[in-house]
Amino acid sequence: xxxxxxxxxxxxxxxxxxxxxxxxxxxxxxxxxxxxxxxxxxxxxxxxxxxxxxxxxxxxxxxxxxxxxxxxxxxxxxxxxxxxxxxxxxxxxxxxxxxxxxxxxxxxxxxxxxxxxxxxxxxxxxxxxxxxxxxxxxxxxxxxxx
Numbered sequence: 001x002x003x004x005x006x007x008x009x010x011x012x013x014x015x016x017x018x019x020x021x022x023x024x025x026x027x028x029x030x031x032x033x034x035x036x037x038x039x040x041x042x043x044x045x046x047x048x049x050x051x052x053x054x055x056x057x058x059x060x061x062x063x064x065x066x067x068x069x070x071x072x073x074x075x076x077x078x079x080x081x082x083x084x085x086x087x088x089x090x091x092x093x094x095x096x097x098x099x100x101x102x103x104x105x106x107x108x109x110x111x112x113x114x115x116x117x118x119x120x121x122x123x124x125x126x127x128x129x130x131x132x133x134x135x136x137x138x139x140x141x142x143x144x145x146x
Contacts, residue, residue, distance in 0.1 A: 036123045037116060044114040054110070055125030056118065057102040071101050074113040 043051035056071040057079070063069055067082040069092050079101060080092045092098060104110055113119075 033120050033123055037119050040119075040123075041114060049108060049112045050114050050119070050122060052119075052122045052126045054105050054118070055121045056105045056110070057098055058105075059125050060118075060121035071105060071110065072113065072118045074115065074118060075111045077101050077104070077110075 040051040054072075056075070061069055061071060061079070062073045063082065067084075067087075069079040069082055069089075071077060071079070079098045080095065082089065082092065085091055
């Protein structure tokens with residue numbers, strides 16, 4: 001019981017605060033990424049959508065063991081195959097397929113993942129916003145903001 005006779009609620013500390021207390025300074029780049037990832041994951045669990053605009057096919061992509069180029073490691077929509085295109089990444093990057101898939105990402109017609117391998121590029125691609133934002137303060141991304 002609390003001093004005033006009422007039962008007090010115990011509030012669990014946020015995962016990011018626990019992580020910071022165990023790892024120290026937020027200035028290390030990896031620690032910063034981990035801190036932001038942990039700080040934003042609650043928003044993902046609430047909405048089922050990435051809390052920051054995704055950078056897939058804007059500043060990141062995924063190449064599998066067979067040289068297939070994808071937006072990310074989660075979504076199975078293939079841009080093309082590097083081997084079949086003479087390992088010309090620029091040609092695939094400039095393709096209509098990549099532009100259409102990027103538009104799908106912006107319009108949230110993708111898997112809406114928030115795994116570390118996809119979240120870290122999104123945090124870096126939205127660095128100013130990620131550095132100062134808290135999950136409750138984030139606004140949904142628009143096509144114009146990406």
